[in-house]
Amino acid sequence: MARTSRRRQAAKLMGKPSVKAESSLDKLKGNEDGRISKLPNDILVNILDRLDFRDVTRTSVLSRRWSQLPAKLSRLKISARDFMPSETSISDDELDEKLVRINAANAAVVKATKSMLAHRDPGGCTIRLLSTAFYLRDDAPISIGHTVGNAMATHKVEKAEFTVLTEKEHKVIPDDALNFGARFVSFFNECLNAFAGLTRLDLANLRFVKSDYVSSILVTCKQLHYLGFHNCDTSDWITLQVEHAQLSELSIVDCRFDMVELTWVPKLTWLAFLFWRSSQELPLSLGYVPLLGVLRLSNLARTMHKMVKLSTLLHETSVRDMTLGFKCEKIWVQPECLTRRQAYVFQQLRILNLLNIPEGYDLTWTMFFLEAAPSLEELYMTVIDHPCEMIMDEEKRRKGYYCDNKGVEWESSSSNFKHQRLTKLTIFCFQSENYMMSHVRRVMEAAVNLEDVYLYDRLTCSRCRDVEPLKPIRFPEASRQRCWVEKQIRGDIESLATVHFLATDVIRDDHLARIPRGY
Template sequence: MESPPPFKLGQGQDRISALPDDLLLGILERLDLREAVRAGAVSTRWRHLPHQLQRLHLNVGDFQGATLLEISDAFVGATRRLLSGCNCDCKSRRAIKTLCLTFYLSAPHLSSIGHAIEDTVSRGETERFEFELIRPSPDLIQAVSRTESGKHFMSFSRDCPVAFRWLTGLSLTSLKFRDYDFPSLIGACDKLKSLSLRSCGLVPRSAALKIDAPNSTITELVFIRCKFSQIDLVSVPKLTQLRCHRWRSKNPPLRFGYVPELQTVHIACRARTWQPPFALSACFSMNTRNLSKLCLNFGCQMIWIRPEQHPKQLTAIFSNLTDMTFWNIFPECDLSWTLFILEAAPALQKLILNRTRHSCGGTSKDSAQKTNVVWEPSKDLKHLELKLLVMIGFEEEDKVTNYIRIVMERAVGLKRITLGSHTCKECNAINLESPTTSQTDDACKHRIKEQLTRGSSSTVDIIIC
């Protein structure tokens, strides 16, 4: 066999630099943007390539400076240079497919940022265009109230209508709005798909956030540590995913109006003394009947929902629910109350429970008292569709084994049970009584399986991992 011809290099070129532009761009797009720009700065062969990137992620945190002004100047300058195009003879105009900007809410620079990207996004070739506004560290700027920051942001949205018209993603942190700001903001973002609010609120604080956007394209909403008295989703017809974590209001935190496409909901909070448990029927309605995945995270504190007195009242609402997760249940809590979901969700196929026992979580002074949840399933309950039960944080104790046996008895179509331990990377805690790979021998696994299947004709497959 003949050997391949020798690889020919130009003078001063290395083997990688000899590759064609499209392959080099493929390499640069897999790097952090800062590294890609540095690569272009050290070689004349690579110099024009950063201006040809189709995916740009600029983060103000990657820029250095002694003051907020210097950092923001550097960020705006880099944004302008990268969007201005290359100085070489290009066969075709570059189309930027992804443009994500993370920057400070620095009033003098907001208009410069908005106008710098308008020519690019208005071409209609950018598929993903996102703003993420973050709060500078206190050493960079004097304290600015969240109310003033909210006013600056709304002025930004009015001054740069073209940019906001093409936004597909918007993430905001530590802002306070007036109740009439949100209709204006959502109306200005014709193509918005994802909206994320962190530590945001309204003036006055007692006001509820109402999102009534029947013509919006929003598919994802995220609320984290927000201080709205309630989040009222009056009409968000395209919404498919929602996350609401650590709300600072009384319960219930949410009320779903017209959300016919909603499929996935994650709700997480450590309950405070002034947040009494609430029924899920206080949040969900017939407009959420396409919901398929629901996750409730209790943060190892009080269970902040109460089972419905008549769970079948939820059947029409949860008629398409297939995946249910109860996360971070404190281990002293009885588990029987979770079975209300079997009565409420006839199509349920997967049930996951996570019991957590570790010391690193801590509790605040106003944490609600942990109390047991008392509820008994109907004696004639038979569930036909449940196929998988997963328990993380399994412990070999009567309370737990009895619960699993009840599920096996009531879920007549159950195929598999998976039992696992819980470990915490923060405090290295582990459920010492749980069956883990290192401490559970075959005899122990056999004993656990025997306890679960004693007197039962079930053929369910039990996996201990």
């Protein structure tokens, strides 16, 4: 009982990771001679495990006892980003100044990684997580790789992660990507032992001269549970065949492969495949992925992009949670009238999130999902135009093959369709426009057991803040307006669902995870 009481006391003192190093250190200093100093070492280590690395290193000045605790930590997270100045961001255009900071941050990561691992007892505490993030510069990655590889050989390490960063993140030209790719290959070849033990690998902005380098990652990193590619490709477009016994999460964002074939990934549960801008068709094939439950697809579709038939893509899967993003442009999903043979594809779907649907277009096509997915319980929709990231100039849109008509038409084959399982409808950026109100009414009429309809005001976008909206925003603010909108929605339909009008300054916790980020 005393031990439980001490744990609760520690949780109250250090319940959340620190945001500022000074604040966390001050808390510890203030309590060093008080309650916290009376706690046993395992509780203090548990507290340190909740802090970021810079906070942990600063605690060593508190006392001799505190200086010995970092060697007992079970979670080591060391990131070069933590050593970069946070008060001002340095753009890619200021590369010389940025490189000075990057080299210093990398040196700090090398020093910290060596120091933290050198003082550990090989027969002591298990390292639950060893995570390092560093820039692909000079010899620092190889030094980190050797240190981590040695740690894997001499200590018990449950999870090991590399996040490989590049000095340019936004304006990466092909020559930059080729350079970064060559650096990574040298690093990879020098540190095969470390890569063989990794459980998570994040890569960005790499172009490989030879296509087999990508396959080598999959072959060498046999313990991977997560693999992320962002803005990666090969000089000669390839079909990337993924066969991996342990991989459970795969993220491919803005990459240019001719085709990605998930041939045999028996433990894959989560897949994000975002932006196939250079391909006319979705360059993704789902083979043996029997456990795939969460799927994220998004694209900025133009006139050359072909519509995607989800029944064809998902025919061998049991997806339960699906997110589809449209980047405020053309709807690229082909609504279907499913045959009985196709219908089983959506039998397991429970949660559907439709992100950044362009404004002003009929939403009837989304009813396809209700008819196709009899087990659907939650439907989320975000209907918004982001002028900050949209191409607005008509000439540029024409040259870029952007679509004038972004909508898609669909007509149900059943006039009296009823859905039994949907209980929650949530729409972000709701407006009292006829096409939106009629769609909410349509869903309420079909979903006979609907319990709640959440209609949120427009989401705030920091980049759109100073940009004039494309048209006036019409969210019902006053009570009288809301009563009128709800009356228009309900009409004479019989529905027990409660309609909630909500501002976006306070969003329910269960809805936060469904707000679009990067889609």
